[in-house]
Amino acid sequence: MTVMGMSLLDFARGPAINTAMAVFVLGVLWRLVSLLGLPRSVDRSRPKAGVPSAPMAALAGIWRHMGTPRGFGPMSMFQVFNGWIFHVGLAVIVFGFAQHMLFLKGLFGLSWPVLPTSVITLAAYVTLASLVAALVRRMTHPVLRLLSTGNDYVSWLVTVLPVVTGLLAVSHLGARYETLLALHILSIALLLVWFPFGKLMHAFLVFITRAETGMTYARRGVKT
Amino acid sequence: MNAPAPIDVKAATRAFLAQTEEHMNAYLEACVHCGQCSEACHFHKASGDPRHTPAYKLFPIAKAQRAQKWPLKWLGLAPAITEKDLAEWEELIFDTCTMCGRCTEVCPMAIDIASIVGQARKAFVAAGLGPADLLQAAENSRDHGSPLGLTPEKLVDRVEWLADDDEVDMPLDKERAEVLLTVSSIEAMKYPQSLSAMAKILNHAGVDWTFSTTGYEATNFGYLSGKADIAKVMIQRILDAAEKTGAKTVVIPECGHAYGVLRWGAANIIGRPLPFEVLHITEYMAKLKRAGKLKLKPYDTPMTYHDPCQISRRGGATEDARYLLDGFATHFTEMAPTGAHNWCCGGGGGVQAMSRAAPLRHKVFQIKIDQVAATGTDTLVSACANCRLTFDESKTALHWEGKLESIVEIIADHLVED
Structure with missing residues (x-):
């Protein structure tokens, strides 16, 4: 298969991924600049005595919302655990797989030890199962059904596609390896293009919102 | 129509x-x-x-x-x-x-x-x-001084009556005072003993304090109803009264949202830092206790404590109530969850003032009934008159047989006078 006179794989790892990375970087910068450039309210209330410094409070806020606080009372923990599983799973796949590390090394010049392919494959199956479980819950739980918009489903799809195409490529299933690899890279390009404009942007925003809430609550002396 | x-x-x-x-x-x-x-x-x-x-x-x-x-x-x-x-x-x-x-x-x-x-x-x-009743409460505050008809004249009347009835000195409009004590009209109109209880405690500790007829209402229905202009008016009244008396501290009575708005919101609403310290009555009583100015007889009734959200979870004063109860409430059992994680009463944020919200509020009270039951006690103490009123109404609606108390009132009733 050829695109613009080049093989699909050359297209995917050439213009497609390069354009997608440019959209990703510029899009994320645009989102962050347009957000952080907004007017900021100044808190003029008198802070409680002995509260931590703003950077410490920000870090504490980021840490604190990693899970449900102890003593909060009964909560369904499926969402928390499942969320952890696919987030960690994705991180293991992205940074632990040798080929991914080599790709990132080509971009940033950094390398690190990687995990055996069998471990990555297992992580990918677990992540896939976790993402499917998240989708099933989203489509069946009354609260999640009400909250969900197209953004949620598109974000799910562009996240799951690289996992599926990656597994197919590693397993050489369904088509020639070059075609599967090209589809995998194209699915990542799609993820990168969608990232800044959909809810995947939470990967950056999470540090801002948790830090700001952490600082507000610390100023008040709230210990949660 | x-x-x-x-x-x-x-x-x-x-x-x-x-x-x-x-x-x-x-x-x-x-x-x-x-x-x-x-x-x-x-x-x-x-x-x-x-x-x-x-x-x-x-x-x-x-x-x-x-x-x-x-x-x-x-x-x-x-x-x-x-x-x-x-x-x-x-x-x-x-x-x-x-x-x-x-x-x-x-x-x-x-x-x-x-x-x-x-x-x-x-x-x-x-x-x-x-909701019309919430908006009316805000307008009443602006036009008559309080959401529940506590006009300056009514405040004078209430204070004189309480001072006489409870034999307690309740200074009003003192020219200079270290502490300006504010009131919640919910207390003044529904639980008036709470005012004399605060007075007893401050007098016991030898505090130089006063009420003011120009800045007394601590609740801020302007904020709760989304009427920013009224929110500002209510804050300005307290600010002017505190500046006039030279008060270094403004004490907020048992009212969660009043504390939240004045302690954490007011400076941002008026656009400058407040020239005084704002303390909730539990924080102020804890301060007196730390200074050795609060001498108490033990309170032996088995009880549990409800943390008002704006004081604990959003106010950071969770530990002050515990410090007060420590060594005083001899049969205190924490409910679960508690402190900053406690379940809300269901009537904060002005919801108490919305009559149409009452049926759902009553359903929410079942959560509290279950929490109290799990402690094995039947006395629910709080530090917010709004929570207390919410509980009181739901208690009647749900025929709950437990008892509601105010931390200020039980402390006032257990002062050791020399």
Whole structure:
């Protein structure tokens, strides 16, 4: 298969991924600049005595919302655990797989030890199962059904596609390896293009919102 | 019968966009629609209605913000808010959110939904929406000094009566005083002994204090009803009274939202730091106890303590109540969850003043009944007259046989006088 006179794989790892990375970087910068450039309210209330410094409070806020606080009372923990599983799973796949590390090394010049392919494959199956479980819950739980918009489903799809195409490529299933690899890279390009404009942007925003809430609550002396 | 006034969508949109600010927009953009907050919300727990999910309450303001964002606006990809949106969300923004902040505790993005609901109410009011009784309470505050008819004359009358009846000195309009003591009209009109109890405690500790007839009402229904102009008027009255008397400390009575607004919101509403310290009565009593000025006989009744949300979870004064109870309440059992994680009473954020919200409030009280029952006690002590009134009404509606107490009143009743 050829695109613009080049093989699909050359297209995917050439213009497609390069354009997608440019959209990703510029899009994320645009989102962050347009957000952080907004007017900021100044808190003029008198802070409680002995509260931590703003950077410490920000870090504490980021840490604190990693899970449900102890003593909060009964909560369904499926969402928390499942969320952890696919987030960690994705991180293991992205940074632990040798080929991914080599790709990132080509971009940033950094390398690190990687995990055996069998471990990555297992992580990918677990992540896939976790993402499917998240989708099933989203489509069946009354609260999640009400909250969900197209953004949620598109974000799910562009996240799951690289996992599926990656597994197919590693397993050489369904088509020639070059075609599967090209589809995998194209699915990542799609993820990168969608990232800044959909809810995947939470990967950056999470540090801002948790830090700001952490600082507000610390100023008040709230210990949660 | 008059036709209902049209909903002013443009005014609501303007009010939504006037809130544009980095913190708020970050929160609105960050929600991942995970729905965790639904389980933290007492209204959702009581009703099971998915619409009561806290994150869902943010939809109109998020929609208004998105609709003006380039390039979505330019491409026509983000619809504007509609009359239908505003009509549908009115109940969600007012009746089913007490701005208690429990949802933020479990939010993986730490979104401060309570503060956004507080801001969103302004837009609904600008559109001509909002519960009539809540809006009336705000107007009463501006026009008559308090939401519940506690005019300056009535305050004088109440104070004179209480001082006489309870044989306690209750200074009013002293020219200079170290401490300005404010009141909640809920206390003054429904639980007046709470005023004389505060006076007894301050007198016992030898505090130089006064009430003021020009700045006495601590509750701020301007804030709760989304009427920013009234919120400012109420704060300014206390500010002027404190400056006139030279008070270094303004003490907020047993009222959670009064504390939240004056302690954490007032300086931002008037645009300058307050020239005095603001302390909730539990914080002030703890300060007196630390200074050895509060001598108490033991309180032996088996009891549990309800943390008012604005004082504990959003106020940071959780430990002061414990410090007061420590060594005093000999049979104190913590409820679970407690402290900053406690379930809300269901009547904060002005919800207590909305008569149409009463049936759902009563359902919420079942959560508290179960919490109290699990402690094995039947006395529920709190530090908020609004929580107390909410409990009181629901107690009658649900025929609960437990007892409601105020921490100020039990402390006043157990002072050791030399």
